[in-house]
Each structure stands twice: as structure tokens, then as C-alpha cells.
Amino acid sequence: MPKDHDLSEAELAVLRVLWDHGPQTVREVMERLHERGRRVAYTTVLTFLSRLEQKGVAASDKDGTAYVYRSKVSRQSVTRSRVRTLLDQLYDGAAAPMVVHLIESERFSEDEIAQLRRLIKDLDA
Amino acid sequence: MPKDHDLSEAELAVLRVLWDHGPQTVREVMERLHERGRRVAYTTVLTFLSRLEQKGVAASDKDGTAYVYRSKVSRQSVTRSRVRTLLDQLYDGAAAPMVVHLIESERFSEDEIAQLRRLIKDLDA
DNA sequence: GGCATCCTACTACAACTGTCGTAGCCTGTC
DNA sequence: GACAGGCTACGACAGTTGTAGTAGGATGCC
Structure with a gap:
């Protein structure tokens, strides 16, 4: 650990x-x-x-x-742990409400939207 | 403010x-x-x-x-400011990489996926 | 009316954070 | 071989955070 x-x-x-x-x-x-x-x-x-x-x-x-x-630590691993902490503090650990919050309250470019769309599409694959 | x-x-x-x-x-x-x-x-x-x-x-x-x-403050407003802070600290303020990170590293239920799909669909409307 | 309770006000205090200052050690340059 | 300038080691210090103790006022119950 x-x-x-x-x-x-x-x-x-x-x-x-x-x-x-x-x-x-x-x-x-x-x-x-x-x-x-x-x-x-x-x-x-x-x-x-x-x-x-x-x-x-x-x-x-x-x-x-x-x-x-x-x-000595990757940006990925620190990011992961900080996001997790925030999730716990605000949404009892649930990720979906955070994603919803971000999508609703932030602006995205065409490219970003396309990328997100692709990601979501593959979600249950 | x-x-x-x-x-x-x-x-x-x-x-x-x-x-x-x-x-x-x-x-x-x-x-x-x-x-x-x-x-x-x-x-x-x-x-x-x-x-x-x-x-x-x-x-x-x-x-x-x-x-x-x-x-005296809403959960929404505090959430907004904390997410913003995290975005600034980790991604220079960009929201998309965070969404990508969340979608890639967390698990979602069928319902959540459906909800996200709907949100994304309406994005550039 | 006195005692057990409950509540607030104040104080305390160690650990962590954000910021530096100073002292003292090399080293390259005349 | 002496001095300027860069580098590290240590110590310091105020503010914030997490945690709680104690003192003293109000209150309900016998």
C-alpha cells in the first residue's frame, strides 16, 4: 500500500x-x-x-x-487520491454526482465533447 | 461575490x-x-x-x-468552489481531464451511465 | 432551595503550514 | 589565498486545524 x-x-x-x-x-x-x-x-x-x-x-x-x-510519485496516483478524498467529503464517495456537477457547471470545447461522448459510449462495452 | x-x-x-x-x-x-x-x-x-x-x-x-x-451556504456552492480548487491544483483549471479521469477510473451503474449519456447528448444543444 | 444536568464561553495546546532569516561550507576567480 | 556568490542546514514564528478541559450560568426535579 x-x-x-x-x-x-x-x-x-x-x-x-x-x-x-x-x-x-x-x-x-x-x-x-x-x-x-x-x-x-x-x-x-x-x-x-x-x-x-x-x-x-x-x-x-x-x-x-x-x-x-x-x-517519486506519479501525477496519476496523487490525482486519484485527491479526487477520491473530495468525493468522500462531498458525495460520500460517489463519482457520478461529481461528473454530473462538472458537466453541468463547466464549459467544454467541441473536441472535449467529442472525447467525452466517445468515452461514455464505451462505458458498458 | x-x-x-x-x-x-x-x-x-x-x-x-x-x-x-x-x-x-x-x-x-x-x-x-x-x-x-x-x-x-x-x-x-x-x-x-x-x-x-x-x-x-x-x-x-x-x-x-x-x-x-x-x-448559511448551499452544498452546491461549496461543492463548486472545492471542485474548482481541485481543478486548479491538478489540471490548471481544466474540467475535461477531470471528467475523463473520473469516467476512466470509477465504476457506474446502468442508471448513472444512462444519465451521463443524456447529459452529454444535450451538451452542445 | 439544593443538587444534578445541560449549555455556552473561554482557554489551551500540539501538529501542521506557509514563510523566511542566518550561519556556515564550498568553489571559482583574480 | 582571499572574496563573492551559491548552496544546504537549522531554527523560528505566526496562523490554522483538530481536539478537548474547565468554569460558571440556567433549569428541572424532589
Whole structure:
């Protein structure tokens, strides 16, 4: 059992940088966060990366003078666990009401609609 | 703007009791939570209800000796904001990938599938 | 009218979160 | 070989969250 990942919002934002751009140094991660509008200090990023490592969801390898951090968990698995949590909190775990909610309250492009239609079609196949 | 409700997990659990069973006293809310397997002390429930009131999402009216608490926000609106937050955190705000994820990873009953099919059909109408 | 109850108000407190600052260690460059 | 600049290690600190204890007022029952 991969243990339920329990990540805070800010930690998740850092992890996303690793997913989106691969292994990186603290400085690089900080720059990515800045690009995304998150104005955090260098040491703050370092703190988050350390905490992620402590929680077992990231790891680091020394490269010369600096450490390069990388994610140890897939975006898929974290997504799964977070969606599940939300489902439990709001709909007692049922997925359908959430899908209904999303379809009713969000806008989709032509392509997305086509994709969804295809998925639904295959559902009971 | 109804201000972004920022509720913690335990606070949400308490709010759900109000949604599911209508206005209630502290003691009643506590009993509902116990039924749901949440073993919390009376004063703990009181604390949460007070915090919910402070945050403006619940209100109380004195009934004889005790206060009766009620929710001031709809389940719909809280759901909307939480789903939105999750979407932002995981998919940069896009809803389609979440729908895809749900459809691919969860199981649905015949009825649910029929309902989804209907919804999708009407999408671009 | 005194005691057991029940209710609220207030306080507490540890863990977790979001943010950094400072100290001290390398290392490349004159 | 001394200094500037980058890097990590640690500590700090206020705010939030989860959980509850205690004190003191009101009330119903004998």
C-alpha cells in the first residue's frame, strides 16, 4: 500500500513543478514557481522540497554542489487520491454526482465533447 | 461575490451534517457525527460550529436554553468552489481531464451511465 | 432551595503550514 | 589565498486545524 499521500496545497504546487519540468535544483524550481506567479523565497522552496522528501514523495541526488530533486510519485496516483478524498467529503464517495456537477457547471470545447461522448459510449462495452 | 469559502476537512464534515439533517443543536450534531464514525467530544463540535459561524457559513438562533445551528451556504456552492480548487491544483483549471479521469477510473451503474449519456447528448444543444 | 444536568464561553495546546532569516561550507576567480 | 556568490542546514514564528478541559450560568426535579 503506497500510503495515502497527504500533501498541502503549497507542497502540491512544488510537486507539480517537478512533474511538469522533470528533476531540478532548488533554484530552478523557485524560478518555475515565480513564472507561475508564486513569489516565494529560495529558502521557502528548499523547505517544501525537504518536506516532500521527508514525506517520501520526492527524492534528491547530489549533482556537484547542489541537490537535484525529483518526484517519486506519479501525477496519476496523487490525482486519484485527491479526487477520491473530495468525493468522500462531498458525495460520500460517489463519482457520478461529481461528473454530473462538472458537466453541468463547466464549459467544454467541441473536441472535449467529442472525447467525452466517445468515452461514455464505451462505458458498458 | 460570495467570497471563497475556506473550510477545513473537519469543518466540512460538520457542515455536511447541517445540510443532511437541517438545523440542529450542538448535541444533535455531535450524535450525527458519532453515527458517521467520528468520535468527537461535545466541546469539539461546539468549537467547529463556532468557527463555522465566525467564517460566516453558519448561523445560530437561540431556542430556549440552547442554540440551534443552521448552514448559511448551499452544498452546491461549496461543492463548486472545492471542485474548482481541485481543478486548479491538478489540471490548471481544466474540467475535461477531470471528467475523463473520473469516467476512466470509477465504476457506474446502468442508471448513472444512462444519465451521463443524456447529459452529454444535450451538451452542445 | 439544593443538587444534578445541560449549555455556552473561554482557554489551551500540539501538529501542521506557509514563510523566511542566518550561519556556515564550498568553489571559482583574480 | 582571499572574496563573492551559491548552496544546504537549522531554527523560528505566526496562523490554522483538530481536539478537548474547565468554569460558571440556567433549569428541572424532589
